[in-house]
Amino acid sequence: MRTARSASELNLPTNAPIGFVPTMGAFHEGHLSLMRRAKAECGFCAVSLFVNPLQFGPNEDYAKYPRNEQRDSELAESAGCDALYMPEASELVGKPLVTIKVADLSGRYEGVSRPGHFDGVATIVCKLFNIVRPSVAYFGLKDLQQCAVVDLMVRDLNLPVALRFCETVREADGLAMSSRNAYLGAAARAKAPMLHGSLNDARSALIQGSALGETLETSRRALEEMGFEVDYIDLVDRWTFHRLDVPGPSAALIAAARIEGTRLIDNAFFEEAGL
């Protein structure tokens, strides 16, 4: 595996397919499964590790976001990564004057809680695509709205890359894997799987015909009783994040909640979600 601070030093293949996994590091099995799939499907797996300052708000965890390049390098190599790109912030966001704006979608749900977040994601993902020039890029479905933003950007800007959105990888107790799970203390960690549980319960209730408003309210109350502060819990179209009145094939239940200061997000689908 090659590692480099600049893409030119990575010597990426120019006439062979590249499978690309953009990440912020702090690898867990979710990241590693994307890398394995990229390697298996494309023959060459490139990974970027860049904690993107543009996607953090001023009061968010940019400074304390977990960083461990040595451990991440070893994990990436073990998962089949051929080239690990770890740019300095100055290489990618020196003085950004050109930004990508994603209308509508970027102002909903996570975009309300995290103003500017998705424009920061879109801008950096676009830059990374232009630098790495992958045939296929891989994203985890835990960050569902991010998947929708990247999908819209790729279609609207005609970016020459195929996208694969991959099933969320979970701990044995159902908690969606996330680099931010490292922030959870023991008590919060014990309660954290409730977020997944409450979405599953809500999905079952809706499938059995329960009313939407009541179902969401029940889930919200259950979470609050466990000590969660709920940002949102809702039923939306997974591509537009417009609220839905009834579950359909592209529906997703989405939720964001804090438990003892750590913010978690998760989602549940009504049909096979991968792409």
Add this chain to the structure above:
Amino acid sequence: MRTARSASELNLPTNAPIGFVPTMGAFHEGHLSLMRRAKAECGFCAVSLFVNPLQFGPNEDYAKYPRNEQRDSELAESAGCDALYMPEASELVGKPLVTIKVADLSGRYEGVSRPGHFDGVATIVCKLFNIVRPSVAYFGLKDLQQCAVVDLMVRDLNLPVALRFCETVREADGLAMSSRNAYLGAAARAKAPMLHGSLNDARSALIQGSALGETLETSRRALEEMGFEVDYIDLVDRWTFHRLDVPGPSAALIAAARIEGTRLIDNAFFEEAGL
């Protein structure tokens, strides 16, 4: 020469260099010289002809902008164009949710007179680059601020394309060639070269040590006396469009003015301007 409404029908080469000239049609010698250069330098010349609605303001000339595909096709072929891409508006700007914002630069000069213009230019040029995937793209220096916007976008978004900015082609009397010159009546056409003349006079005066404010004021008054309504005349850095106090190697004199309702722009450099 192949022509098509969709890029896939153009069958563009994927492993050979493409020289690309994005245009809004109504070809004149300025466009044709870019096509000849693209063909000579890259071996394959692709041209897009798309009157981009995103770069016209609500009170601008989108509807009456000159269109003549038959004539343009013949001219492009005569200049060495191998592939002419003429998308319908719906193919490129169906319902644009993702846009590119160029901070600072896009709000100066032409951006003041034409709000939203440069974001519309940047968004479509980015899309065209992603569709055509050229090695080199060619732009005329008459639209100097557009050149700066595209240059900044390519650098900030790491777009994999080289840019060539090419000398403005002029009529025998000095008028910069422009598709909008077709709007000029006989009287306006006779006066139009004054814009170029006044910039040349100002440049000579500055080189000879005249004070900047006085020089610009003299040029403005001369234009107004000829019947021009002057939008701006100023000395700027050609890449940032920040105002300069003294001419230096990257300085440009820029002007925009209306003569009998037709808006003209032009510029003059202090050093060799091409790139």
